[in-house]
Amino acid sequence: MTDIKKLTKEKLFLPDATRGAVRFLTTKQLKETGTKGLVTNTLHLLINYGADHIKDLGGIKKLMIWDGMVLTDSGGFQVFSLIHSGKWKGKIHKDGAIFKSPRDGTEYELTPESSIDIQMKIDGDVLVCLDDCRETDLTREEAEESVERTIAWAKKCRKHFDNKYGGTKKTGKLLTCVVQGANYIDLRKECAQALVDIGFDGYNFGGFVVNEEGQLVLDEMKAVIDNTPEDKIKYAMGVGKPQDIREASKIGYNWFDTVLVTRNARHGTLYSSDIPDEILRIKNAEYANDLKPIDSKCDCEVCQNHSRAYVHHLLKIGEATGMTLATIHNLRYYQKLINNLN
Ligand SMILES: [Zn+2]
Known part of the structure; x- marks a missing residue:
């Protein structure tokens, strides 16, 4: 409880x-x-x-x-x-x-x-x-x-x-x-x-x-x-x-x-500490062959196992699994942000 x-x-x-x-x-x-x-x-x-x-x-x-x-x-x-x-x-x-x-x-x-x-x-x-x-x-x-x-x-x-x-x-x-x-x-x-x-x-x-x-x-x-x-x-x-x-x-x-964290995820706007303004637009062409994780410092299931290229591909074709992966990552990013404030 x-x-x-x-x-x-x-x-x-x-x-x-x-x-x-x-x-x-x-x-x-x-x-x-x-x-x-x-x-x-x-x-x-x-x-x-x-x-x-x-x-x-x-x-x-x-x-x-x-x-x-x-x-x-x-x-x-x-x-x-x-x-x-x-x-x-x-x-x-x-x-x-x-x-x-x-x-x-x-x-x-x-x-x-x-x-x-x-x-x-x-x-x-x-x-x-x-x-x-x-x-x-x-x-x-x-x-x-x-x-x-x-x-x-x-x-x-x-x-x-x-x-x-x-x-x-x-x-x-x-x-x-x-x-x-x-x-x-x-x-x-x-x-x-x-x-x-x-x-x-x-x-x-x-x-x-x-x-x-x-x-x-x-x-x-x-x-x-x-x-x-x-x-x-x-x-x-x-x-x-x-x-x-x-x-x-x-x-x-x-x-x-x-609502932005999850809505952004579904639209391909992800958060990453590897990018200066923290915003990574995963659907951009530059990520089509990028085998790095969304965020090199993230411990979420997505960053530990999948590449930017994979999430790019899934979201580009509107695959529901892509939305799931993007949402998991964005929420984990925010929970870590919050933990760092404590
Ligand atoms: Zn992650």
Whole structure:
């Protein structure tokens, strides 16, 4: 069994097992990359499996046979962005959102309480409060409203988790919240302090982590660190590139996730310490006859046994095994990056 409390102090990279699997990997292969925890996507699990169905089958960890940590997101980020972009039909209101699944037309309501209920049914280890995440370039007024709702919803989540389920004491699960405030430093501070007053096991950085130039918003991120207790989880959601993880780690963040690691792998963008900017585009013609491993310092199954030429060939023709090998290597690269931060 995973000691969740112990993990709160460790640096972790959490791959996205969006629909209950890291694409192209078995649970055994995932474990062998050194992965200690993963993130599942509450919205995708809800509309593809159904929360009750997962509960009836014993929860996501039992289904995956995964004895590491599982963090469930609140579902809010996807639901709100799908509604904002007009891709999904739905309405955001002061207590959450109502939306229709494009899959079968089922109507769902996501509220602070229902998000906790769904996450409890999925049965991971770390829950995230529903927060009011919005698009970029918020006016002061919009950012203030988002902070106000985020605090009110966090309060409701805390109350519901404690009253209905008995909180951490009864469930062994941890509850984290999300700090909003867009690019207004004082709002980030205000939001963080109000959430600390309610009390959580972790304070996650919400909203956009990079600006239009692709730079990490370090000042905003630091405002959250400076106003939250040192011994709690600091999860930089959606961070990121190797260099961004190193920078966010330096200022005090310890949990990271990004879909890029596995998505890049499938598209042939691999990581290698042999290349100056760490990016090796394996599909490039220069690797067609290259018998060296992807990364000469990597101890993964792929680098120990296969050449760049082999992975190049498999990915060029869209062979699924190529995706598996690329994903194993990229995840191992990130887990080693994280180990080197500790
Ligand atoms: Zn490797």
